[in-house]
Amino acid sequence: MRVVLVGPPGAGKGTQAKVVCQRFGVPQLSTGDMLRAAKAAGTLDPQLVAAMSQGALVPDDVVVGLIDRRVDAADCAGGFLLDGFPRTVPQAEALGALLTRRGARLDAVVQLDVPRSLLTERLIHRRADKKTGQIYHLQYNPPPPDAELEHRTDDQPAAVGHRLDTYEAMTAALLPYYQGLGLLRRVDGVGTPDEVTARMLAALA
Numbered sequence: 001m002r003v004v005l006v007g008p009p010g011a012g013k014g015t016q017a018k019v020v021c022q023r024f025g026v027p028q029l030s031t032g033d034m035l036r037a038a039k040a041a042g043t044l045d046p047q048l049v050a051a052m053s054q055g056a057l058v059p060d061d062v063v064v065g066l067i068d069r070r071v072d073a074a075d076c077a078g079g080f081l082l083d084g085f086p087r088t089v090p091q092a093e094a095l096g097a098l099l100t101r102r103g104a105r106l107d108a109v110v111q112l113d114v115p116r117s118l119l120t121e122r123l124i125h126r127r128a129d130k131k132t133g134q135i136y137h138l139q140y141n142p143p144p145p146d147a148e149l150e151h152r153t154d155d156q157p158a159a160v161g162h163r164l165d166t167y168e169a170m171t172a173a174l175l176p177y178y179q180g181l182g183l184l185r186r187v188d189g190v191g192t193p194d195e196v197t198a199r200m201l202a203a204l205a
């Protein structure tokens with residue numbers, strides 16, 4: 001299974017990816033997580049750290065390089081779920097080329113659809129446990145008292161608005177690109193996380 005998960009910030013990509021990957025036994029390849037890990041390790045260019053904090057995309061060649069190296073790891077032999085990559089048509093073309101070089105191709109692109117009116121509220125109340133990576137929502141999915149919570153810098157209200165605008169501009173071209181390749185499957189992301197998971201699994205069946 002080689003699947004791309006596309007959706008706006010706060011759509012629930014990370015939440016759903018963890019469940020779907022466990023179900024199919026494939027790794028979750030999140031460029032956002034990879035970039036945050038590089039930032040935490042002090043190996044990410046300070047200009048890119050600043051861009052991420054403001055809600056801007058990092059350059060295509062940076063994320064393409066991350067994925068190009070990651071897909072050769074042993075755990076990707078049976079497939080993977082790409083979370084948050086590609087986000088632009090040049091990234092999508094680079095992904096197609098790097099898969100072709102390996103004699104592989106994508107099976108599906110799942111678009112997780114959530115209206116903008118719900119996204120801001122999901123993002124500004126999101127917290128993650130530093131120890132486990134588990135994602136919580138202060139209201140819908142409250143963390144346990146012993147969680148070590150962190151609040152992403154790009155989940156501040158000003159950055160959230162910029163991220164949502166960037167996503168809308170980007171998908172204006174990306175979704176038609178995958179539609180044209182016959183790979184796009186739309187999943188309604190409104191509902192409880194379990195309801196959305198059931199729709200995701202049906203879309204991938």
Ligand code: AP5
Pocket residue numbers: 007008009010011012013014015016030031032033035051052055056057058059060063083084085086087091122123125126127135136137138140141154163189190191192193196
């Ligand atoms: P990234 O980490 O990929 O962030 P994102 O795309 O903005 O998505 P999020 O992680 O914010 O949201 P999500 O859809 O995973 O939602 P979640 O499951 O957490 O990227 C961060 C940055 O890295 C980018 O801005 C960019 O700078 C850079 N970057 C990454 N990839 C790049 C690329 N390819 N090219 C260039 N730059 C790149 O859920 C959100 C909240 O909602 C949580 O609190 C959760 O508990 C709650 N929730 C989830 N599902 C539900 C539900 N069904 N009902 C109610 N609440 C729910």
